Amino acid sequence: MELVAFIIALAIAYQALKGYRLTKQRTLWYIHVSFAALSAGLLVNSFLGFLGIIAHTLRSIVALSLIGYMIYFLAQLVAYGLLIYAYVSHTRTLNMTSSTAMLASLFGFVTLQARPIRLFGPLVEYHPIPEIVLLLLVMYIAIQTGLNYSATKDRNALLVFLAFLLLALSHLFFILEPFSELFFVIGHILQLLGYISLLTMLLRVTTTR
């Protein structure tokens, strides 16, 4: 699932780079760096997860998955932080919500110190604090894209809003992991659906004349 998400994030980053080269618009550069960071994080996380599986020993599985998760978490922090910065600088308003989001991203670095909790045996780890931070950040982006959709009523804007809403929901399900193993699976499915929504938008904007 993460490999599919990696390819989609890379495609979005590439389209944003193409746009930046054409228009020199800074917001497109932010989208490019943001999705490039996300794709790198997804790749590292899935690669280390795969290495963990072939490593056989339990200790290496746990260590590699923890390193993978931390790198992916940092990548998401950079990506969502940049997107929020793009929205804040674009609207030129540093209101309460954006200030909270900025503080949340700073708080994210502190959460790296937080130890994960092991659930359902040693293979599924629970990272509640990083997931709460990510949820706050993605929620802010989802609100911004939702406002954009309500103003434009454009289908592509709806797909982007849907994508960030699904990503926010996926983080919510990752937080709810202790209640059921199923939430972990649902979280990953929602994450994939979010990226598929972004891919649909990308195909629509690049193919329709």
Place this chain on the structure above:
Amino acid sequence: MTQKAVKYRSQMRIYVDIMRAIQRDENHAKPTRILYSANLSHDRLVKHLDELKTLGVIEEIVERDDRFYKLTQKGIEFLNQFIAVDRFASAFGFAI
């Protein structure tokens, strides 16, 4: 006192508005038509048309006493790419 939000068009947006005005007129537009469609003063239009000619995205055609402008192949390709980028940025809520 209320502040009125003034939205300025970027140079890129003005270029695209001119090129779209030409395209709308079946790729054969008179300066007056472009002037109205792109909402520009005469002086600014002349300046921007010269810049676009230098970039090689439009060309000037003189037929009898009339002047027309058309998009070159490079101009058509640029406009198509710009439309895709504009849609992409708009989907995220950013204006170019």
